[in-house]
Amino acid sequence: MTSIVLNTLGKGLVTEQVIALIKGGELEVINTSDMKIAHCMGCNLCWLKTPGVCAIKDDYEGIIKKLVKAENLWLVSDTRFGFVDWRGKRVMDRIVPMLNMYVELRNGLERHELRYHSMNFGLLYKGQADQDFLEEWSRRVASNMAGQSLGVIKMKEGESCM
Amino acid sequence: MHVVIINGSPRVQKNSNTDKIIQSFGKGLQASGATYELYSLSNRQEWDAAREAFIGHDQIIFALPLFVECVPGIMLEFLESLPTERKNPAQMSFILHGGFDEGHQFRLCERFLQSLPVQFGCTYGGCLIQGGSFLIRFRDDEKMKETMAKKLDAYIKMGQSFVSEGNFMTEEARKFIGYEKNPWIVHLLFLLFIKRLVRKNFERFAQQWGCTRPLDDKPYLRTIIEQ
Numbered sequence: 001m002t003s004i005v006l007n008t009l010g011k012g013l014v015t016e017q018v019i020a021l022i023k024g025g026e027l028e029v030i031n032t033s034d035m036k037i038a039h040c041m042g043c044n045l046c047w048l049k050t051p052g053v054c055a056i057k058d059d060y061e062g063i064i065k066k067l068v069k070a071e072n073l074w075l076v077s078d079t080r081f082g083f084v085d086w087r088g089k090r091v092m093d094r095i096v097p098m099l100n101m102y103v104e105l106r107n108g109l110e111r112h113e114l115r116y117h118s119m120n121f122g123l124l125y126k127g128q129a130d131q132d133f134l135e136e137w138s139r140r141v142a143s144n145m146a147g148q149s150l151g152v153i154k155m156k157e158g159e160s161c162m
Numbered sequence: 163m164h165v166v167i168i169n170g171s172p173r174v175q176k177n178s179n180t181d182k183i184i185q186s187f188g189k190g191l192q193a194s195g196a197t198y199e200l201y202s203l204s205n206r207q208e209w210d211a212a213r214e215a216f217i218g219h220d221q222i223i224f225a226l227p228l229f230v231e232c233v234p235g236i237m238l239e240f241l242e243s244l245p246t247e248r249k250n251p252a253q254m255s256f257i258l259h260g261g262f263d264e265g266h267q268f269r270l271c272e273r274f275l276q277s278l279p280v281q282f283g284c285t286y287g288g289c290l291i292q293g294g295s296f297l298i299r300f301r302d303d304e305k306m307k308e309t310m311a312k313k314l315d316a317y318i319k320m321g322q323s324f325v326s327e328g329n330f331m332t333e334e335a336r337k338f339i340g341y342e343k344n345p346w347i348v349h350l351l352f353l354l355f356i357k358r359l360v361r362k363n364f365e366r367f368a369q370q371w372g373c374t375r376p377l378d379d380k381p382y383l384r385t386i387i388e389q
Contacts, residue, residue: 092235105352
């Protein structure tokens with residue numbers, strides 16, 4: 001099981017700490033704070049003009065290329081207002097090219113088709129947040145990718161490293 | 163009543179479905195004697211003015227599309243730049259919309275929006291929700307145009323209702339979404355008929371945009387095979 005871990009917390013987070021929390025399998029941690037990543041601008045081009053290819057030419061294209069080969073996606077994020085903060089949400093909003101425009105019924109729900117394959121989703125978070133809310137969000141995100149939620153894990157403050 | 167409306171969509175204003183919803187809603191506000199000012203977060207140059215308006219006024223509405231089961235990242239970034247305490251009381255309300263048409267698709271985001279106002283020292287004025295907005299932008303035949311004109315007209319009524327009721331905590335606003343979950347007959351029709359029709363529509367829109375590849379193309383899989 002190949003896992004891609006998108007770490008939006010910054011370099012301080014040591015890879016071993018993530019590995020200790022995410023048990024098993026091959027795992028690659030990508031530090032997105034070092035990367036140039038813009039907000040999804042909702043232009044629809046990745047669904048209707050250049051299927052699967054984002055119109056924004058920045059470092060996220062490299063992430064998509066890795067996701068195509070991964071089974072699990074983990075987000076490591078700080079939190080704000082009880083939810084993941086904008087840095088964490090930003091890398092999730094850009095996931096759209098992994099799906100396509102077509103709509104199907106999956107487990108009785110209207111969903112977009114997966115462009116490549118199903119993927120599981122999990123979340124590691126820092127700070128004060130609504131655990132129950134994040135678990136529901138994780139389940140819903142996973143459901144959009146036709147996968148399972150891998151869980152929502154609160155990181156101990158020491159584990160985020162200064 | 164004077165309302166500050168902030169468009170939380172990252173899409174440029176001229177293509178923004180959220181903007182079209184706001185324009186209709188705004189007509190309703192004006193028809194009932196209210197005024198409004200509008201800021202679009204897709205334009206960074208409007209952020210300072212939007213922040214000032216948020217601080218200085220007492221009726222604030224955020225209008226936003228559903229993005230990955232919650233608020234778009236760009237709106238979260240703006241919210242983080244706002245002061246969390248305020249001198250004068252204000253009400254924060256929301257207009258939430260998205261492509262899918264069933265109510266349950268929006269409930270988690272709605273729950274998040276409910277939790278926001280108190281974190282800025284504001285009261286919650288409710289959340290007006292409606293789905294099926296994809297075709298606001300893509301409508302190329304008379305039937306679609308008619309459906310969407312009706313849809314946008316409904317927002318004019320809700321603008322009037324917002325002025326008379328003072329918020330979206332009404333039965334009318336609660337029912338605005340329609341079905342929480344489509345009846346089984348709609349799902350059956352989808353599988354038998356609608357799905358194919360919708361696919362054809364998408365393919366036609368893509369053609370109009372100059373798309374030359376199949377919509378379910380797997381561009382990066384080719385890269386792997388070539389490696």
